Amino acid sequence: MTAITGIGAYAPRFRITADAFEDAWGQFHAAGINEKAVPAADEDPLTMGYEAATRALEAADIDAASVDWFAFASSRPPAAEEDLTARLGAMVALSESATRQLFTGSTRAGTRALWAGLDALEADATTALVVAADAPKGDSDDVRDHAAGAGGAAFVLEEDGPVEIVDRAEYAAPYPGTRFRNSGEDETRGLGVTQYDRQAFTETIGGAVAGLEVDPEPEAAAIQAPDGKLPYRATGAAGVGTDEIRAATVVHELGDLGAASVPVSVATALEEGYDSVLSVSHGSGAGADAFVVETDGEVPTSTALEGDDPLSYAEYLRQRGVVTTGPPSGGGAYVSVPAWRRSIPQRYRLEAGRCPECGALSFPPRGACSECGSLVEYESAALSGRGTVEAVTTISQGGAPPEFAEQQARSGDYVAMIVALEAERGDGIASIAAMGTDADPDAFAVGDRIETTIRRIYTQEGVTRYGFKVRPVE
Numbered sequence: 001m002t003a004i005t006g007i008g009a010y011a012p013r014f015r016i017t018a019d020a021f022e023d024a025w026g027q028f029h030a031a032g033i034n035e036k037a038v039p040a041a042d043e044d045p046l047t048m049g050y051e052a053a054t055r056a057l058e059a060a061d062i063d064a065a066s067v068d069w070f071a072f073a074s075s076r077p078p079a080a081e082e083d084l085t086a087r088l089g090a091m092v093a094l095s096e097s098a099t100r101q102l103f104t105g106s107t108r109a110g111t112r113a114l115w116a117g118l119d120a121l122e123a124d125a126t127t128a129l130v131v132a133a134d135a136p137k138g139d140s141d142d143v144r145d146h147a148a149g150a151g152g153a154a155f156v157l158e159e160d161g162p163v164e165i166v167d168r169a170e171y172a173a174p175y176p177g178t179r180f181r182n183s184g185e186d187e188t189r190g191l192g193v194t195q196y197d198r199q200a201f202t203e204t205i206g207g208a209v210a211g212l213e214v215d216p217e218p219e220a221a222a223i224q225a226p227d228g229k230l231p232y233r234a235t236g237a238a239g240v241g242t243d244e245i246r247a248a249t250v251v252h253e254l255g256d257l258g259a260a261s262v263p264v265s266v267a268t269a270l271e272e273g274y275d276s277v278l279s280v281s282h283g284s285g286a287g288a289d290a291f292v293v294e295t296d297g298e299v300p301t302s303t304a305l306e307g308d309d310p311l312s313y314a315e316y317l318r319q320r321g322v323v324t325t326g327p328p329s330g331g332g333a334y335v336s337v338p339a340w341r342r343s344i345p346q347r348y349r350l351e352a353g354r355c356p357e358c359g360a361l362s363f364p365p366r367g368a369c370s371e372c373g374s375l376v377e378y379e380s381a382a383l384s385g386r387g388t389v390e391a392v393t394t395i396s397q398g399g400a401p402p403e404f405a406e407q408q409a410r411s412g413d414y415v416a417m418i419v420a421l422e423a424e425r426g427d428g429i430a431s432i433a434a435m436g437t438d439a440d441p442d443a444f445a446v447g448d449r450i451e452t453t454i455r456r457i458y459t460q461e462g463v464t465r466y467g468f469k470v471r472p473v474e
Helices: 018-025 045-060 084-091 109-123 143-147 194-210 230-238 242-248 258-271 313-320 337-342 344-349 402-411
Strands: 003-010 014-017 035-038 069-073 099-103 128-134 151-158 163-175 220-223 276-280 285-295 301-304 351-354 379-395 414-423 429-435 449-460 463-472
Touching (some): 003 045, 018 313, 045 084, 045 128, 045 301, 069 109, 084 099, 099 109, 109 128, 109 151, 109 163, 109 258, 109 285, 128 258, 163 194, 194 276, 220 230, 220 242, 220 258, 230 242, 230 276, 242 258, 242 276, 258 285, 379 429, 402 414, 402 449, 414 449, 429 463
Parallel strands (some): 069 099, 069 128
Antiparallel strands (some): 003 151, 014 035, 128 151, 163 285, 276 285, 351 379, 379 449, 449 463
């Protein structure tokens, strides 16, 4: 059997409650959701996938270069036409020769990716990494937008391990119009025929579970959750009780996670110690995947799903970019896409250079050594991603260069810093300019410990640039 050897999960720190929606709209359409996760202005499914993937690799205690099969799944990837597995693979330092697959177009995409990963392991792959991350979006007054959350999960798959996927089955039947987004549209919508939607949901879930060869008796059931009530309507179809569904559900606190709904629920159930989990996804159209997951021993997990930063409805609209001003006039720092690509080893993986004459670190590794002035060919030296704040300033409204203006309009004041990052191996530090994230500006002070992550930097010519930012060490 194929095993899960490492699990990672992530959700943004921002939260908005049902009460905040009711205060703004007079009602809240997403039944059963108390609050939901909201991506920051510099977050999207790709950065959330990075957060989940790095945690899964850490939990599995494997080198990313050993992964030979990789999949990324999202119903709403940040680019409609681009192989994002190339970017995400570079962010987590996968081998360039690893097989990669992209899954999208449905909330079932996360389990489709997991299914393909199992097939790859049964063929000739040795280590697979499956990542699902999503941030659904609908019209402002629609149930899909009220329910829309954000988050991601990742799984490392190998031949043997403490978590086994002992059975799987799928089922599909044509139910057009339950949930869809046509080409050129930004918001997901549906026909809103309640009985029709429920029938599509329960038939496909029931069909997938009925196709299993084993008779599952799960302690927890991770069922697709477009809202906080529909999963419980599938108790009969899935052959489980409400207690089993509640044991794995995350929709009440995180909202509808789209293609990441079932993966995050499975990650949560396994982290909380349930030994058997029935997981069933659903994608409009309509189809479902069912998996039976059983554990034998301690499950290696690393999750960051807690939120600690509540938003008002006005702040929520700002973070989403619904109410912002345009960019200021005047020039900014233009960096062409080819030039940006050449700096990817530094922006994604913190590749510095060590001077062979004096041993000092330089970042980026070009030009004369800042310590001894030698013009040398640097030796490659990776930075650890951990360090200390050396200098810090807050960029207030109107002070941001044009390329950062949109993000500032959404997230407010931001921090620019000089940080001293430590070498991954050996001695030395490199002083680097960086932007802060995941905390208010007053959370950064000289001498504070920080760590790096990857976020959106800015978008220019329609192409989003991603790179490292720093946040306080938890």
